[in-house]
Amino acid sequence: MATLTMVQAIARTLAEEMERDERVVVLGEDVGRRGGVFLATEGLLDRFGPERVIDTPLSEAAIIGAAVGMAAHGLRPVAEIQFADYIFPGFDQLATQAAKLRYRSGGQFTAPMVVRMPSGGGVRGGHHHSQSPEAHFAHTAGLKVVVVSTPYDAKGLLKAAIRDDDPVLFLEPKRLYRATREEVPDDDYLVPIGKAAVRRQGTDLTLIGYGTSMPEVLKAGDELAKAGVSAEILDLRSLVPWDIEAVTRSVAKTGRVVLVADAPRLSSVLGEIAATIAEELFDQMLAPPVRVAGFDTPYPYAQDKLYLPTVTRILNAAKHVLEY
Amino acid sequence: MVHETLPVMGTEWFRPFTEQSIALLNEEGEWIGDFPLDLEEALLRQLYRDMLAVRLMDERFTVLLRTGKISFTAPIAGHEAAQVGVAHALRRGHDWLFPYYRDYGLALALGVPPVEIFGQMLATKADLAKGRQMPCHPNSRVLNIFAAASTVASHIPPATGAALSMKLRRTGQVAVCTFGDGATSEGDWYAAINFAAVQQVPAVFVCENNHYAISVPLSCQTATRTIAEKAHAFAIPGYHVDGMDVLATLYVVREAIERARAGHGPSLVELVVYRYGPHSSADDDTRYRPREEVELWRRRDPLARYQRFLARRGLWSEEWEQQLRDEIAQELAQAIEAAEHAGEVPAEWMFDDVYAEPLWHLERQRALLRAELQ
Numbered sequence: 001m002a003t004l005t006m007v008q009a010i011a012r013t014l015a016e017e018m019e020r021d022e023r024v025v026v027l028g029e030d031v032g033r034r035g036g037v038f039l040a041t042e043g044l045l046d047r048f049g050p051e052r053v054i055d056t057p058l059s060e061a062a063i064i065g066a067a068v069g070m071a072a073h074g075l076r077p078v079a080e081i082q083f084a085d086y087i088f089p090g091f092d093q094l095a096t097q098a099a100k101l102r103y104r105s106g107g108q109f110t111a112p113m114v115v116r117m118p119s120g121g122g123v124r125g126g127h128h129h130s131q132s133p134e135a136h137f138a139h140t141a142g143l144k145v146v147v148v149s150t151p152y153d154a155k156g157l158l159k160a161a162i163r164d165d166d167p168v169l170f171l172e173p174k175r176l177y178r179a180t181r182e183e184v185p186d187d188d189y190l191v192p193i194g195k196a197a198v199r200r201q202g203t204d205l206t207l208i209g210y211g212t213s214m215p216e217v218l219k220a221g222d223e224l225a226k227a228g229v230s231a232e233i234l235d236l237r238s239l240v241p242w243d244i245e246a247v248t249r250s251v252a253k254t255g256r257v258v259l260v261a262d263a264p265r266l267s268s269v270l271g272e273i274a275a276t277i278a279e280e281l282f283d284q285m286l287a288p289p290v291r292v293a294g295f296d297t298p299y300p301y302a303q304d305k306l307y308l309p310t311v312t313r314i315l316n317a318a319k320h321v322l323e324y
Numbered sequence: 325m326v327h328e329t330l331p332v333m334g335t336e337w338f339r340p341f342t343e344q345s346i347a348l349l350n351e352e353g354e355w356i357g358d359f360p361l362d363l364e365e366a367l368l369r370q371l372y373r374d375m376l377a378v379r380l381m382d383e384r385f386t387v388l389l390r391t392g393k394i395s396f397t398a399p400i401a402g403h404e405a406a407q408v409g410v411a412h413a414l415r416r417g418h419d420w421l422f423p424y425y426r427d428y429g430l431a432l433a434l435g436v437p438p439v440e441i442f443g444q445m446l447a448t449k450a451d452l453a454k455g456r457q458m459p460c461h462p463n464s465r466v467l468n469i470f471a472a473a474s475t476v477a478s479h480i481p482p483a484t485g486a487a488l489s490m491k492l493r494r495t496g497q498v499a500v501c502t503f504g505d506g507a508t509s510e511g512d513w514y515a516a517i518n519f520a521a522v523q524q525v526p527a528v529f530v531c532e533n534n535h536y537a538i539s540v541p542l543s544c545q546t547a548t549r550t551i552a553e554k555a556h557a558f559a560i561p562g563y564h565v566d567g568m569d570v571l572a573t574l575y576v577v578r579e580a581i582e583r584a585r586a587g588h589g590p591s592l593v594e595l596v597v598y599r600y601g602p603h604s605s606a607d608d609d610t611r612y613r614p615r616e617e618v619e620l621w622r623r624r625d626p627l628a629r630y631q632r633f634l635a636r637r638g639l640w641s642e643e644w645e646q647q648l649r650d651e652i653a654q655e656l657a658q659a660i661e662a663a664e665h666a667g668e669v670p671a672e673w674m675f676d677d678v679y680a681e682p683l684w685h686l687e688r689q690r691a692l693l694r695a696e697l698q
Contacts, residue, residue, distance in 0.1 A: 025492070051492050057522060062515040065481020066488060069499070072470065073420070073489035092512070096478045105463050105471035106454035107677040141678055165680035194683075241683040 004184045007177040009151040010040045010116075013158045014078065016188070018048050021076060024162060027054040028063055028080030037082055038118055038177055060090030064115060068097045068167075071113040076162060084119035084171060085128045091136065098167040099142030114161045118174035119147070120212030120262050121294075122308050125174075126301040132212065132263035132294065137169045138240050138272075144193055145239040147171040147211035151182045153237055156191030164193060173212035196243035198250070202232035205256035205321055208247065208273065210236040212262045213309050220260075220314040229322065239269045244276065251277050255286035256321040262308050265293035287324030290317045338576050340561035341553055345596050346576055347566040351624065353632025361571075369639055371412065371570050375404040375627050376645075377652045378429035381438065384656050385428075385445060385459075389605050393664075394445050398460045399601030400429045402568070405626030406532050406595040408433045409573025413581055414500050420468040420490075422483035422501040424476070426532065426599075430502065431462035431469055438659030439666075440464070448666045454677070455669035460604075468497075476537075477503060477510035480529070484516045487525035487590070498526045498584045500577075506537025508554060509545055517592065521558040524589035528580045531594045532567065538603040539612035551594040560590050567595025568626040571633075598624075671697060 004012065018024045026041055026048075032055035035042035045053040056063050060081055067077040081087050087094070094115070101111045121130030137145045144166055148154045154172065161168035199214075200221050209217035214235055221231045232250050236242055251257045257277060259270040274289040292309045300307055337359055338346055348357040355361055378400060385397040400407070403426060411433030414421065423430055428441055443450025445459040453463045453471060463471035470486070473479055483501035490497040507513050508531060520527045531551045535542050548554060555562025565576045573595055580591035598621035602609040609618075634640035675682070675690040682690075 054488075054523075057515070057519050059515040059519065061512050062481055062484065062519040065478070065512060065516060066485030066519060069422075069470075069482030069485025069487070070489045071485075072482060073486040073493075075489045075492070077485075089511070092475065092478055093481055096473055096475045097482055100473070101471065102680070103677045104453060104456050104461070104473065105465070105677075106452050106456060108452060108463060108465035109471055110680070144679070241685060244684060 001183050001185055003181045004151050005178045005181050006148070006151045006154045006172065007038055007040050009154045009184050010158060010172065011042050011044070013155045014041060014044060015047060017159060017162045018044065018052060020188075023074065023076040024078060025052045025054065025070065025075055026078050026080065027056050027067065029056060029058055029082050031055060031080050036080060038174065040116070040172070041080065060086055061093050064090035064093040065097060067113045067115070068093060068101065068111045071111040072101065072109045076112055078114045078116060078162060081115060081117040083129050084117040084133050085131045087117060087133060094137070094143065094167070095140050099140045102166070103142060110165060111167050112165045114158070114168050114170050116170045116172060118177070119171040120173040120175055121299050121304060122175035122212060124301065124304045127299040130299040130304070132171070132261070134169070134171055134239055134263055135268050138269050142167070143240060144168045145171070146193060146237065147173070147239060148237065149173060149176060149211055149214040149235055151180070151184050153191050153197070155184055156189050157193065157237065159188070160190045160193050163190070168193065171211060175212055176215070179215065191237070194238045194241040194243060196237055196246040197235045198232065198246070199235050200231060200233040202230040202254065204230045204254060205258065205318060206232045206234065206250045206254045207258050207260060207314070207318070208234045208236060209260040210239070213260050216309055216311050216314060217260050219311045220318065223311065223315055224318060229318070231318070242269070242273060247273060247277065248280055251281055252284050255284055257289045258292060258314060258317045258321060259289060260292045260309050260314055262294045264296045265291060266296045268293055287321035290321055292317045338563060338579055340555065340563050342564055345564045345566040346572050347569045348571040348575060349569050349629055349633050351629060353629055353636055355633070365639060367412070368634065368637070371408055371574070372627070372630055372634055372640070373648055374408040374411070374433040375570060375630065376648055378404045378407060378432055379627060380649070380652050381428065381432060381441070381656060384660065388445065388660070394459050396459045396605055397445070398426045398604045399599060400426055401600040402534065402598045402621065402626070403532055404429055405570035405630065406567035406573050406597050409570045410500065410502065410530055410577050412574050413577035414498065417467050419498045419500060419581065420470060420486055422470045422479045422486070422499060423462050423472050424479065424503050424507070425460045425472055425474060426504065427462055427472065427502055428460060431464070434467055434469065436462065436464050436467060436469065438656055439662045442660050442663035443666060446663050447669060448663050449669055450663040450666035451669070454673050477507040477512040480507070480512055480516035481519070483527055484520040484525060487520060487527035488523055491523065491525050496585060498528060498581045500528045500530060500581065502530045502532060504537060505531060505533040505535065505542055505545060505551060506540065507531070508551055517558050517560070517590065520590045521560045524587070526584040526587070527590040528577065528584055529590060529592045530577060531592070532597055533594050534597045534599040536599070536603065536613070538607060539609070552592060555592040558592075560592060562592040562594065564594050565596065567597040568624055568629065570626060570630055
């Protein structure tokens with residue numbers, strides 16, 4: 001058992017999966033000699049060579065598009081997009097090719113591939129190094145979407161994503177890459193895609209979050225506990241598919257829910273989950289579902305910390321649903 | 325349409341970046357190559373049969389459209405020599421083809437059963453892709469024909485990726501990727517060929533240059549004189565070829581494929597053709613093309629030219645022509661009947677193949693539709 005940061009856990013997991021399955025290859029900008037700009041692919045080139053750790057030209061369309069062809073031909077590519085904000089030149093390849101290959105070929109061709117990307121703000125990156133574009137992916141049928149928030153989950157979910165038979169978008173909150181360390185088992189464990197984690201048991205209200213905002217969600221839970229409020233906390237971990245059983249089980253119990261994430265509010269994944277809760281549990285709710293999301297501005301530079309859902313904002317929303 | 329695998333040539337005969345397009349037959353059907361023709365008579369005749377089959381199939385598409393059985397077609401006529409030449413240049417079922425939406429002639433010549441083609445056109449159960457796409461989207465896992473997408477040039481980066489996989493896994497395969505002239509303006513085109521050239525993957529990029537991207541003429545698409553010369557930007561060979569000459573197409577593309585297979589990297593091949601019809605059944609080409617221009621190109625018809633070539637060698641006769649036409653017409657009629665007979669695609673197939681395993685939200689939607697239909 002090693003104590004690792006999230007980015008260390010990712011680098012180790014990539015090495016383990018490449019060791020386990022020779023079909024696994026890594027490609028992206030600076031993933032070779034540099035080991036990735038965040039060091040998520042550190043050591044892979046020396047260990048596995050340039051045929052399986054491919055420094056690509058600076059083209060997201062080439063990276064994702066080539067990954068589709070590699071996957072269709074039988075490899076298990078793991079593509080790195082240097083920042084989630086850079087996905088857009090490759091978005092056509094995701095939406096047109098990766099997401100629809102299985103469907104449009106009637107299951108004859110598939111694209112089992114992973115696209116990893118550092119996402120989210122809180123690192124003074126301005127609007128082109130801070131975005132959380134998961135809603136774009138969630139709105140595209142054929143893609144699975146995962147957002148991790150702990151080193152343990154990063155390992156288990158990355159393994160599950162690499163072994164999945166569908167394209168998986170794997171979002172890694174860059175703010176959490178080195179924020180904490182935790183014990184990560186050496187064994188070959190999987191965290192299943194589609195399952196939320198209960199981070200705290202509670203009875204008075206449910207806080208649902210994922211990714212970049214999880215530290216604030218957990219702090220809000222601590223603050224509420226000090227005030228005598230028992231909050232149950234779910235970390236969604238997967239957005240497509242999202243864990244409707246865990247969500248409805250918890251909200252049916254508490255009758256109150258606050259949903260938290262840093263992605264912009266309009267057309268967000270949180271909105272979809274809130275709507276589903278309202279549809280399914282309307283007669284059991286004690287208050288309407290409330291969202292605490294990113295603002296609908298481009299991600300600002302000077303107000304970097306204010307853009308992210310703050311503990312205060314989460315507590316205000318909790319107060320609103322508790323006093324409703 | 326069965327054909328023999330050709331022997332690998334030992335030398336490179338063709339020069340890239342020629343001023344004139346490479347042709348091996350003149351308009352009168354005379355061999356003008358500076359090397360001896362070395363193809364078997366059976367193959368020479370097969371090339372004609374395949375081109376004729378493509379033309380007659382294309383005509384059937386139009387009939388199906390006019391009788392309201394299909395919603396769309398992308399006419400092939402004028403591209404027959406290019407598509408049949410490419411089909412015979414690659415190793416069927418071994419090499420991969422990444423086609424675009426005008427390539428049903430290529431698919432037919434590669435051996436896709438006509439019933440599957442008409443099944444796809446009609447969106448019946450005879451379509452291996454389960455009626456998921458509009459007509460004119462070839463696909464066949466068995467024959468390594470990557471399922472075509474409508475979005476122009478989006479299939480080119482995947483072709484590079486597949487070729488990269490072929491190189492890594494040393495499979496001895498080549499990825500052949502076809503596209504129109506409009507595709508060469510897309511960023512994906514540059515991104516894909518550049519990556520392929522950097523990695524020296526076994527790929528051949530083939531442009532069926534018919535001079536128009538719907539209505540936009542080549543002069544509005546690019547400032548270069550040819551598509552082939554764009555290969556300079558990637559430091560790979562670019563061949564400018566008369567794509568209405570089936571033998572020139574076959575020889576040049578075959579050389580590019582075997583060069584790639586031998587580890588010498590990708591090439592770009594420009595096949596100069598002309599589409600006789602509109603871009604698609606939804607287009608009206610009289611708005612942008614003078615009829616005289618169409619007639620000029622029709623006089624260079626690839627079938628007529630090749631027929632003259634065969635006739636000079638005593639390999640063509642009116643009786644054989646009639647026999648071929650009757651055979652092909654019968655094959656096509658049977659295929660259409662079988663494709664229609666296969667029956668409509670069930671409504672619930674809509675929910676299959678989105679993911680490997682059904683996800684809960686899709687299963688809920690499937691149940692919703694099922695309840696509505698009961």
